[in-house]
Amino acid sequence: xxxxxAILINTFREAVRDKILYNLLIFALLIIGGSILMGxxxxxxxxxxxxxMGLASISIFGTLIAVFVGIGxxxxxxxxxxxxxxxxxxxxxxQFLIGKYLGLIFTLFVNLxxxxxxxxxxxxxxxxxxxxxLIQAVFLIFLELMLVTAIALLFSTFSTPTxxxxxxxxxxxxxxxxHDLKLFGAKNQQIWIKNFTKILYYIMPNLExxxxxxxxxxxxxxxxxxxxLSSLYGITYIGIILFLAICIFEKRNFK
Amino acid sequence: MMAIKTIGLKKIFKSGFGKKIEALKNLNLEIxxxxxxxxxxxxxxxxxxxxxxxxxxxxxxxxxxxxLGENIQNVNIKNFVGFLPEQPYFYSYLTAWEFLxxxxxxxxxxxxxxxxxxxxxxxxxxxxxxxxxxQLRKFSKGMLQRIGIAQALxxxxxxxxxxxxxxxLDPIGRKEIRDIIFKLKDSGKTIFFCSHIxxxxxxxxDRVGILVHGELKAIGKIEDLVETKLKSAELxxxxxxxxxxxxxxxxxxxxxxxxxxxxxxxxxxxxxxxAIKIIMENKGALLSLTPxxxxxxxxxLKEVTHDGQTT
Ligand SMILES: Nc1ncnc2c1ncn2[C@@H]1O[C@H](COP(=O)(O)OP(=O)(O)O)[C@@H](O)[C@H]1O
Ligand SMILES: [Mg+2]
Numbered sequence: 001x002x003x004x005x006a007i008l009i010n011t012f013r014e015a016v017r018d019k020i021l022y023n024l025l026i027f028a029l030l031i032i033g034g035s036i037l038m039g040x041x042x043x044x045x046x047x048x049x050x051x052x053m054g055l056a057s058i059s060i061f062g063t064l065i066a067v068f069v070g071i072g073x074x075x076x077x078x079x080x081x082x083x084x085x086x087x088x089x090x091x092x093x094x095q096f097l098i099g100k101y102l103g104l105i106f107t108l109f110v111n112l113x114x115x116x117x118x119x120x121x122x123x124x125x126x127x128x129x130x131x132x133x134l135i136q137a138v139f140l141i142f143l144e145l146m147l148v149t150a151i152a153l154l155f156s157t158f159s160t161p162t163x164x165x166x167x168x169x170x171x172x173x174x175x176x177x178x179h180d181l182k183l184f185g186a187k188n189q190q191i192w193i194k195n196f197t198k199i200l201y202y203i204m205p206n207l208e209x210x211x212x213x214x215x216x217x218x219x220x221x222x223x224x225x226x227x228x229l230s231s232l233y234g235i236t237y238i239g240i241i242l243f244l245a246i247c248i249f250e251k252r253n254f255k
Numbered sequence: 256m257m258a259i260k261t262i263g264l265k266k267i268f269k270s271g272f273g274k275k276i277e278a279l280k281n282l283n284l285e286i287x288x289x290x291x292x293x294x295x296x297x298x299x300x301x302x303x304x305x306x307x308x309x310x311x312x313x314x315x316x317x318x319x320x321x322x323l324g325e326n327i328q329n330v331n332i333k334n335f336v337g338f339l340p341e342q343p344y345f346y347s348y349l350t351a352w353e354f355l356x357x358x359x360x361x362x363x364x365x366x367x368x369x370x371x372x373x374x375x376x377x378x379x380x381x382x383x384x385x386x387x388x389x390q391l392r393k394f395s396k397g398m399l400q401r402i403g404i405a406q407a408l409x410x411x412x413x414x415x416x417x418x419x420x421x422x423x424l425d426p427i428g429r430k431e432i433r434d435i436i437f438k439l440k441d442s443g444k445t446i447f448f449c450s451h452i453x454x455x456x457x458x459x460x461d462r463v464g465i466l467v468h469g470e471l472k473a474i475g476k477i478e479d480l481v482e483t484k485l486k487s488a489e490l491x492x493x494x495x496x497x498x499x500x501x502x503x504x505x506x507x508x509x510x511x512x513x514x515x516x517x518x519x520x521x522x523x524x525x526x527x528x529x530a531i532k533i534i535m536e537n538k539g540a541l542l543s544l545t546p547x548x549x550x551x552x553x554x555x556l557k558e559v560t561h562d563g564q565t566t
Contacts, residue, residue: 006360010346017348080344085406088310088338089361090330254312 003091004099011103012110014076015069021111024068028061028115036122048217050126054119055137055213058112062145065111067168070104070152075161083254094246097153101242104149112142133216136227143234144210148172150241151205157249174200175207205237256324258414258445259286259309264318266304278304280469281318286462288413291436291446293456295555296466302449303341305466306418310338322414334362337412341419341449343403347392351382351402354391358409376405380435397428404435415439417448421455433459453555465558472558488527490519491542492534499537503530516542 015021035053039046077083077100086096116138120130151171155164174181178201185197209230215222264282267275279301286292296302307313309320311327325332346354355376359369377387380401386394394402400420407415420436421429436459439446450456456463457477464474473480487508493516495503500517504510506526507519521527527544534541 002363003361006357010349010357013353014346014348081340081342082344082346084310084312084338084340085343085345085358086361087312088333088336088340089358089410090333091361092330251314253314254307 004095004102007086007091007096007099008103008106011073011100012106014073015103015107018069018072020072021065021069021107024061024065025111025114028057028065029118031057031061032115032119033122036119040126047127050123051134052213052217054123055134055141055216058115058119058138059141059144059211059213061115062108062112062141063148063169063172066104066108066145066149067152067165067172069107070149071156071161071164071168073104074100074153074156075164078254081254087254093250097157097242097246097249101150101153104153105146108145108149109142112138112145131216133212133219133222136222137212137216139227140210140212140230143231144207147205147207147210147234147238147241150238150245154241154245154248157245157252171204172207175205176211178204178206178208206233209233256288257285257321258288258290259284259292259320259322259447261305261309261320262318264305264308264320265316266301266308266313267316278469279308282471284464284471284474286445286447288445289443291440291459291461292448293460293463294447294449294466295451295453295456295463296449297451300451300466301469302451302466303418304469306338306416306447306449309416310336334410335413337407337410337415339403339407339415339417339420342422343399345391345399345402345406348390350388350390351377351394352387354402355405355409358406362410364410372409372411376408379408379438380405381431396423397425397431400424400428400432401435404432408439412444414445414447417446419449419451421450421452429455465555467558487520487522487547488524489543489545489547490521490527490530491544492517492519492530493540493542495534495537495539499533499539502533506530 032054035057036050039050039053077086083096087093120134123134124130148168152164152168155167159167181197181204182201185194185201188194188197212222212226214220261282261284264279264284265277266279267277269275282305294302294305304313308315309322309327311330311333320327322332323335346357349357352373355373356369359372364372373387377384382398382401382405386398391399391402400423404417404420407417417436420432424432433455436446436448440459460477462474462476463480465472495517500510503519506521506529508522509520511518519530521530531541531544533539
C-alpha cells in the first residue's frame with residue numbers, strides 16, 4: 001500500500017507543479033464566473049441559467065483536465081522513461097497503474113473542489129442557500145470524471161497521447177448521446193446500422209446516468225434510487241476498464 | 256548460486272512491415288557473486304536489450320534468466336537489484352531529496368532509516384547538502400548521472416546494473432563515477448555494466464563479454480582474452496656469437512639484425528625466457544624487452560569487423 005501511495009502522491013505532485021493544470025483551472029474559473037455573470041444579466045430564468053451554465057462548465061473543464069492531464073502524466077512517464085526506474089524496483093505493474101489512477105483522481109478531486117467552491121460561493125451569495133440537488137449533481141459529475149479518467153488511462157497504456165485524447169473525447173461524446181444512438185438505431189432500416197448502433201449502445205458507457213443537470217435546474221425530483229444505481233454502474237464500469245488496462249499494461253514491452 | 260544467469264535468452268523485435276530484428280540471440284551467461292562484469296559492444300549490439308530483459312521491462316521471446324537464483328519474473332527479486340538506465344531521465348520537478356525519498360518508499364523502507372540512507376547516498380555519490388533541496392531540472396549532466404546512481408543504490412542492492420554509466424561525461428566525471436564503482440566493488444557487490452568505451456572497462460572489470468549483433472562473441476578475464484588471442488614480445492640484444500644466435504633463431508618468430516644489434520620477436524613467454532637464458536649464459540647484453548600486448552581495443556575491433564565480413 002505504501003508503494004501505491006508513494007506513486008499516488010508523486011502523480012499529484014507532478015500535476016500540481018505542471019503549468020497545463022493551472023492554465024485549464026484558471027480558464028475554467030473564468031468561464032464559470034463569466035457564465036454566472038451572463039446569467040445575472042438575463043431577465044427571467046436567471047437562476048436556471050446560472051446553475052445550468054455553472055454545472056456544465058464544471059463538467060466540461062473537469063473532463064478536459066481528466067483527459068489532458070491524465071493522458072499526459074501516463075504518457076510522460078513512459079516517454080521520458082521514468083517508468084524504468086519505478087519498474088526496476090519491487091513494484092508490480094498493477095501497483096503502478098493503480099497508484100497513477102488514484103493520483104489522477106486525487107488531482108481531479110482537488111480541482112473539482114476549487115471549481116465547485118467558487119461556483120457554490122457565488123450561488124450562496126445570490127440565493128443565500130445551496131440546494132441538496134446541486135451537491136448530488138456535483139457528486140455525479142465526479143463519478144463521471146472518474147470513469148473518463150479510467151478510459152483515458154486505458155488508452156494511454158497502449159496508444160499515443162493524441163490518439164488517446166481523441167478516443168477518450170469521442171467516447172465522452174458518444175456516452176452522452178447514448179440514448180439518441182439507441183433511437184437512431186431503432187428507426188433505421190438497414191440491418192447492419194441497427195446492429196452496429198446496438199453494439200455501440202451496450203459497449204459504450206452511458207454517461208447520461210451521471211447527468212442530472214436538467215432535473216436540478218427545473219427543480220424536478222430524482223428517480224428513486226438514482227444515485228445508488230448510478231454509483232453502482234459507475235464503479236462497475238470503472239472496475240472493468242481498470243482491469244482491462246492492467247491486463248494490457250502487464251503484457252507490454254517498454255521500448 | 257550465480258548472481259546472474261541467463262539460459263538461451265532471446266529477444267526478437269517486430270517492427271512494421273513484418274520485419275524482424277533479432278536484438279539478442281541465445282545468450283548464455285553466468286556472473287558470479289562479487290564480480291564486476293563489463294558488457295561490451297558497439298551501438299545497437301543488444302546491450303540495453305539484455306538489461307531491459309533482466310530488469311523485466313521487456314519480456315524475452317524465449318529463454319530464461321535468474322538473479323541470485325530466483326527467476327526474474329519474481330518481482331520480489333528486485334529488492335536486491337539496482338538499475339541505472341541508459342540516458343536516464345528523472346522527474347525534473349522534484350528536488351534531489353524528494354526524488355530519492357520517492358524511491359525509498361517503493362521498498363517499504365521504514366521512515367527512520369530512510370533519512371539516514373538518503374544522506375549516506377548523497378554523500379557516496381558526492382553530492383553536497385546544498386544540492387538536496389535543488390530541483391533536478393537545475394542539475395548538470397554529471398550531477399544527474401550521480402543522482403541516478405544514488406537512485407540505483409537506494410536499497411543497498413546485491414546486484415547492480417549500470418547502462419552506459421560513463422556516457423556524456425567529461426574525464427573528471429568519468430573518474431568520479433569510476434571511483435564510485437570501485438567503492439561498490441570493494442563492498443562486495445556484483446556489478447554488471449554496459450559500455451562501448453573500452454578504456455573505462457579495462458581498469459574496472461574482472462571479466463568482460465563482447466557482444467556483436469546480439470551474439471556473445473567472447474567472454475573472459477581481460478588478461479586471458481588479450482593473451483590467448485595473440486601475444487608477442489620483442490627482445491633486443493647484442494654481443495652473442497653466431498652459434499648462439501642460431502640457437503635463438505630456431506625458436507623465435509623472426510630475427511632482424513642491424514649492425515651489432517639483433518632484434519628477435521617471440522610469440523610465447525617460454526621462448527622469451529629461453530632466449531634471455533641463452534643471452535645471460537653467454538655474457539651477451541640484453542638491450543630491451545618490449546611486450547607487444549594486444550589491447551582490448553584490438554580484439555573488439557577484430558570481432559566487429561570479422562562479424563561485418565561474415566554477415
Ligand atoms: N523497441 C525496439 N523495437 C525494435 N527494434 C529495437 C527496439 N529496441 C532496440 N531495437 C534494436 O535492437 C538492437 C539492439 O539495441 P540495443 O539493445 O539498444 O543496443 P545497445 O544498447 O547495445 O546499443 C538494435 O538493432 C536496435 O535497433
Ligand atoms: Mg544501449
